[in-house]
Amino acid sequence: MKLVGNEELAHGLKGRDFLALVDYTPEEIQYLINYAIELKRKNKAGEVYQPLRGKSLGMIFEKSSTRTRVSFEVGMYQLGGQALFLSKNDIQLGRGETVWDTAQTMSRYLDGIMIRTFGHKNVVELARGATVPVINGLTDLSHPCQALADYQTVLEHKGKLSGLKVAYVGDGNNMVHSLMMGAAKLGIHFSVASPEGYDPDPEVVELTRENAKKTGASLTLCRDPKEAVADADVVYTDVWASMGFEAEQQKRELAFASYQVNDELMKYAKKDYLFMHCLPAHRGEEVSAEVIDGAHSIVFDQAENRLHAQKAVMAAIM
Incomplete structure (x- = not known):
């Protein structure tokens, strides 16, 4: 072909x-x-x-x-x-x-x-x-394979990538690292809201900013989920305790208590927002059932x- x-x-x-x-x-x-x-x-x-x-x-x-x-x-x-x-x-x-x-x-x-x-x-x-x-x-x-599939999914639903805003709410983990770099490469504006102590890796952030300059993309790091999600085309989250961090589950539940993606938070995104999650998901923790199982969710398109x-x-x- x-x-x-x-x-x-x-x-x-x-x-x-x-x-x-x-x-x-x-x-x-x-x-x-x-x-x-x-x-x-x-x-x-x-x-x-x-x-x-x-x-x-x-x-x-x-x-x-x-x-x-x-x-x-x-x-x-x-x-x-x-x-x-x-x-x-x-x-x-x-x-x-x-x-x-x-x-x-x-x-x-x-x-x-x-x-x-x-x-x-x-x-x-x-x-x-x-x-x-x-x-x-x-x-x-x-997690580059997941990020590649994710941006394929966004393109299929939105018809474009450059100029969109993707907001990530939660742990600054491997998933956000690949998503933010992919966004920088593709001209996508990317915002991250994480609690103190759970920010993305500083070296990855710096490298992402360098690549974003070449495509006109922007990278915003903040504490307030509402600020990150404001006017977002896509809202993304992941589990609070990734594989290997299960022992920190209770500590992380306290740190991320105000970072759940739910209907109230989604009022700040664009009306036609897409919700994404790399799965597996914990309904009632990082995302409410209403959001992940709602009309804006494309999590199984991502998985496919x-x-x-x-x-x-x-x-x-x-």
């Missing part, structure tokens, strides 16, 4: 790692979104498209997942390849073998590696050692687009 006028872009993506959106140009990110939309169209039309026939993806899971495992595994199948699920108990990586040795060995068997883990440095080290493309399925620092966006990434780089 060819996306008209983008042959050079497509050629430049072959063999690349997909570790963070900061590594990709605005044009490359838009290409992947357009590719995902085209692959989704083909899938809905029942068209068989298998550019990865005969290829294999190794999927390393040090963090459990519903959407990541199913979407990557089904995605590889639909593209004509196969995916191998590898938990931390299935491989030597968790029992003393270095990341470098694991990367070198797996590169001799596979055409690509996806890893979902804790420390971002593990993904970087895996990519350094591998001779095949490595995809970041999630780390404590970033993980399949199409990741297929685009795999087909492009593998």
